[in-house]
Amino acid sequence: MEFIQFDHVSKSYEKQLILDELDLSVKENSFVTLLGPSGCGKTTTLRLLGGFEKPDSGKIYLNGNDITALPANLRPINTVFQKYALFPHMTIEENIAFGLNIQKKSKDYIDDKIKYALKLVNLDGFEKRSIDSLSGGQQQRIAIARAIVNEPKVLLLDEPLGALDLKLRQNMQYELMKIKQELGITFIYVTHDQEEALTMSDTIVVMNQGYIQQIGTPEDIYNEPENAFVADFIGESNIIEGIMIKDELVSFLGVQVPCVDKGFGTMKPVDVVIRPEDVELDAPGKGFMDGTITDCLFKGVHYELDVQCGEYEWLVHTTKYFEVGQNVSLNVIPFNIQIMNKPESEDEEVMKEDV
Amino acid sequence: MTKAKKGASYLYLGLVFLFLYAPILVLIFLSFNNSMSRTVWGGFTLKWYLSLTSNDNIMSALGTTIRITLASSILATILGTSAAIGIHYMKKRHAALMLGATNIPLLNADIVTGISLMLLFTRFTPLGEFSVVLAHIAFSVPYVIFNVLPRLQSLSEACIEAALDLGATPTYAFCKVVWPELFPGVLSGFLMALTMSLDDFTITYFTKGAGVNTLSTMLYTQLRKGIQPELYALSTILFLLAFVLLLLMNFKRDIKKEAK
Numbered sequence: 001m002e003f004i005q006f007d008h009v010s011k012s013y014e015k016q017l018i019l020d021e022l023d024l025s026v027k028e029n030s031f032v033t034l035l036g037p038s039g040c041g042k043t044t045t046l047r048l049l050g051g052f053e054k055p056d057s058g059k060i061y062l063n064g065n066d067i068t069a070l071p072a073n074l075r076p077i078n079t080v081f082q083k084y085a086l087f088p089h090m091t092i093e094e095n096i097a098f099g100l101n102i103q104k105k106s107k108d109y110i111d112d113k114i115k116y117a118l119k120l121v122n123l124d125g126f127e128k129r130s131i132d133s134l135s136g137g138q139q140q141r142i143a144i145a146r147a148i149v150n151e152p153k154v155l156l157l158d159e160p161l162g163a164l165d166l167k168l169r170q171n172m173q174y175e176l177m178k179i180k181q182e183l184g185i186t187f188i189y190v191t192h193d194q195e196e197a198l199t200m201s202d203t204i205v206v207m208n209q210g211y212i213q214q215i216g217t218p219e220d221i222y223n224e225p226e227n228a229f230v231a232d233f234i235g236e237s238n239i240i241e242g243i244m245i246k247d248e249l250v251s252f253l254g255v256q257v258p259c260v261d262k263g264f265g266t267m268k269p270v271d272v273v274i275r276p277e278d279v280e281l282d283a284p285g286k287g288f289m290d291g292t293i294t295d296c297l298f299k300g301v302h303y304e305l306d307v308q309c310g311e312y313e314w315l316v317h318t319t320k321y322f323e324v325g326q327n328v329s330l331n332v333i334p335f336n337i338q339i340m341n342k343p344e345s346e347d348e349e350v351m352k353e354d355v
Numbered sequence: 356m357t358k359a360k361k362g363a364s365y366l367y368l369g370l371v372f373l374f375l376y377a378p379i380l381v382l383i384f385l386s387f388n389n390s391m392s393r394t395v396w397g398g399f400t401l402k403w404y405l406s407l408t409s410n411d412n413i414m415s416a417l418g419t420t421i422r423i424t425l426a427s428s429i430l431a432t433i434l435g436t437s438a439a440i441g442i443h444y445m446k447k448r449h450a451a452l453m454l455g456a457t458n459i460p461l462l463n464a465d466i467v468t469g470i471s472l473m474l475l476f477t478r479f480t481p482l483g484e485f486s487v488v489l490a491h492i493a494f495s496v497p498y499v500i501f502n503v504l505p506r507l508q509s510l511s512e513a514c515i516e517a518a519l520d521l522g523a524t525p526t527y528a529f530c531k532v533v534w535p536e537l538f539p540g541v542l543s544g545f546l547m548a549l550t551m552s553l554d555d556f557t558i559t560y561f562t563k564g565a566g567v568n569t570l571s572t573m574l575y576t577q578l579r580k581g582i583q584p585e586l587y588a589l590s591t592i593l594f595l596l597a598f599v600l601l602l603l604m605n606f607k608r609d610i611k612k613e614a615k
Contacts, residue, residue: 050516050520051519051520052516052519052520071519072516072519072520073519073520073521073522073523073524074522077520078520078521079516079517079520081513081516081517082513083511083513085511085513085514085516085517086514086517087514087517087518087531087532088514088536089535089536098518098521098523098531099521099522102521102522102523102527103522146517146521147520147521150521150522
């Protein structure tokens with residue numbers, strides 16, 4: 001059994017099913033991100049692990065022990081809450097010492113820990129300050145310090161950077177990774193921000209409507225999405241219906257294109273995913289398909305183009321500028337064409353509709 | 356601002372304070388007056404303050420008032436705080452219904468409340484100090500609820516969860532996290548209940564029964580005989596007590612602000 005194990009865990013609120021028979025295992029010392037749109041069940045999964053909710057059915061194991069019925073205060077798990085949840089009537093020092101006081105640690109031990117934790121989150125010397133004198137980013141750091149001084153086996157982070165601005169968020173991402181390395185404990189991170197997930201995690205769990213859509217490394221999830229939901233949620237994609245004619249040959253939008261995927265069978269309906277940055281533009285007639293540029297937006301690093309090819313409008317990212325109305329051809333190397341099975345079961349159909 | 360405008364605004368402010376405090380100043384003035392007259396100054400004296408203590412009527416009314424006020428405001432604070440916690444965790448519709456029901460005693464005319472409480476009490480218990488305490492609890496509870504509820508609403512659920520998450524038992528979390536946030540509301544609810552109970556005349560008058568007198572009902576019966584100057588002295592003391600209490604509360608708030 002893995003370090004953390006969810007075994008057929010179901011949870012519903014007021015007759016609405018949030019998690020359906022969820023199975024999930026997490027390795028010790030990993031940085032796992034639960035990623036999905038709001039209402040996908042990621043926060044519920046975290047709250048079940050933290051002990052703030054009890055599952056309707058199923059078991060949760062930590063380190064081989066069944067913790068399903070264990071109340072939150074007895075679990076060796078600490079949480080960094082989305083809205084910081086610092087105690088407003090206490091100083092920073094008192095906030096950080098809260099858990100250690102409960103464990104009846106000595107005064108010297110607590111003082112050392114506070115110093116260490118404040119240094120770790122880059123707020124040395126803030127001991128006596130009050131909570132309202134801090135900015136949002138600083139409050140979030142204190143919340144992290146307050147959680148880690150207890151030396152939990154698992155740290156849960158519930159969209160901790162959601163309220164911060166972009167620059168601060170990026171800085172905090174690096175700091176979180178640094179803290180993770182220094183502490184060497186398991187991080188479970190909840191977010192709806194795919195960039196955050198891709199930057200920090202070892203493993204990403206993509207969820208939607210209470211089901212796990214795909215588990216994998218950031219590279220796996222981005223480059224080889226298993227279904228249309230994952231492809232659409234992580235980054236931008238062109239998702240096109242096609243037919244797998246035979247191994248390594250797929251037909252879509254009326255053309256046959258070589259690819260590298262095998263084992264789908266012959267004449268099988270599939271979804272074809274092509275990332276906008278993988279589409280190369282060339283002079284008309286040189287690629288597998290011709291089209292006309294209908295829109296060109298400057299996005300900083302690249303231009304975002306819409307290319308109309310018959311019925312289908314492609315999304316293309318390129319660093320070169322193209323005039324609207326210009327005729328071009330599209331090209332994709334076989335390796336960058338990702339083939340996905342069409343949803344078969346009813347549950348999978350639900351996921352597809354949600355896309 | 357021009358000088359004339361400034362002067363006019365000070366004049367206006369002065370008039371407001373004059374009309375607000377002149378009656379009380381007259382009362383304080385008369386409490387030191389060495390003459391039974393309400394219009395003639397007979398020289399300075401403290402004799403009314405001294406004779407207060409030997410007036411059995413006043414002393415027994417004072418004792419009754421203190422007992423009723425303390426008992427009713429303490430019990431109302433406990434009840435009201437529990438009720439506020441209950442209402443806070445109710446479903447929205449039930450909470451709205453409860454709050455509506457809580458509002459009614461506040462809006463209801465005192466005389467109607469007084470008569471209906473009297474009619475109710477006479478069926479179960481002889482009227483006396485006990486029934487007055489019950490009546491005072493009944494009208495004080497809403498004030499406590501309305502003072503505590505906003506504190507509860509501003510207390511984030513996440514803070515309680517954070518305390519549990521850090522290893523606190525539910526009791527420890529209540530003492531260390533919930534109570535410090537709730538306490539200012541509970542205190543102001545208690546002080547309000549205290550003032551309301553001290554203040555009340557109408558409801559007390561109907562529910563007190565024969566022989567029991569609080570300060571307000573005693574003053575009313577004295578009125579028919581003509582008010583003794585001792586009562587000016589008593590009123591002055593009560594006013595000063597309330598004034599000191601008010602100063603203390605403001606002082607505490609200022610200190611808190613400065614600490615931040």
